Amino acid sequence: MSHTAHIPSHRKPRRNASTTALRAGVAGGVLSTIAVAGAAGPAQAEPVTQTIEMPTITAGLSTTVAATAEATQQVALDLETQAQEDAAASSAAKDAKKAKAEAVRKAEAKKKAEAAAKAKAEAAERASRDAARTTLQKTTGSSSSGSTNAATTSYSSNATGSAASVVAFAQAQVGDAYVSGGTGPNSWDCSGLVQAAFRTVGVDLPRVSQSQSTAGTQVSLSNLQPGDILYWGGAGSAYHVGIYVGGGQFVGAQNSSTGVVQRPLDYDMPTGAVRVL
DSSP states (O other), rough: OTTTTTOOOOOOOOHHHHHHHHHHHHHHHHHHHHHHHHHHSSSTOOOOOOOOOOOOOOOOHHHHHHHHHHHHHHHHHHHHHHHHHHHHHHHHHHHHHHHHHHHHHHHHHHHHHHHHHOOOOOHHHHHHHHHHHHHHHHHHHHHGGGGGGTTSSSOOOOOHHHHHHHHHHHHHHOOEOTTTTTSSSSEEEEHHHHHHHTTTTTTTOSHHHHHTTTEEEEEOOGGTEEEEEEEESSSSSOOEEEEEEEEEEEEEEEEEEEEEEEGGGGGSSSSSEEEEO
C-alpha cells in the first residue's frame, strides 16, 4: 500500500455558515423569551408540583344530575300543590262563614215569624172568645140578671190540699181588671188567671185556653170538684176558661166590663171541664 493513499476522515463535515447562524439565532430568541418571561413572573413563584384532574362526566354522574333535577322539579310541584290547597281552604272558610251568617239570619227571621204568628193566633183567639162570650151573655143575660147580685156573694170553698190553694188564689183576684193578654198581678185575661192559680201549686199549664181545655182528664159538669178547670167552647178549641170553686160557682176573668168575678154556673154555663189535680 502506498503511504500516500487517501484515508477517509471521521470528522463530521462542516456546516455552512448560514445554517449555523440561523440555528444560533433561533436558540438565542428562545433563550431571550424564556429570560423575559422569567423576569416578568413573581420572584418567589413556587414550582408546580401536582396536577389537578378535571372530573370526567360518567354515566353515574349523569344519573345523579338527572335525579337532582327531578327532585327540584318535584319540590316545585309540591309547593304549587300546597299553594292551591291553601287557596282552596281559604275559599272554603269564607264560604262557610257566609253560609253560617245566612243560616243565623234565616233562623232569626223564622223565630220572628213564629212569634208574630203566635201573637196573631192569640189575638184571634181572644177576639173569638170575646165575640162568643158576648153572644152567650145576650142569650143568657135576661134569665140570669135577677140573680147576678146574689151571685157576687163570696163563697167559702170546702176544697182541701192543692185544690184549696188554687181556689184561694183565684178568689183573691176577684175585683182585678180584665186585660187581654194580662198575666197579673193586678190584671188578667181568663187563661192568664188560670195558669197563675195552678202555678202556685207547682203545675205549669199551657198559656192559652185552647190548650188548657185539654190539659187534664175530662169530667162531666155533674161531677165537678173545686179546682177543676171549666171551659167554654170545644175541648181543644175553647175560647174561655175559669176555675170551679165549689158550691156551684166559678171564678174567671170575664171581660173588660166585669173584670175578675165569682159567679154561679148558670150565669155563663160552661161547655165542659178538665181535672188536673
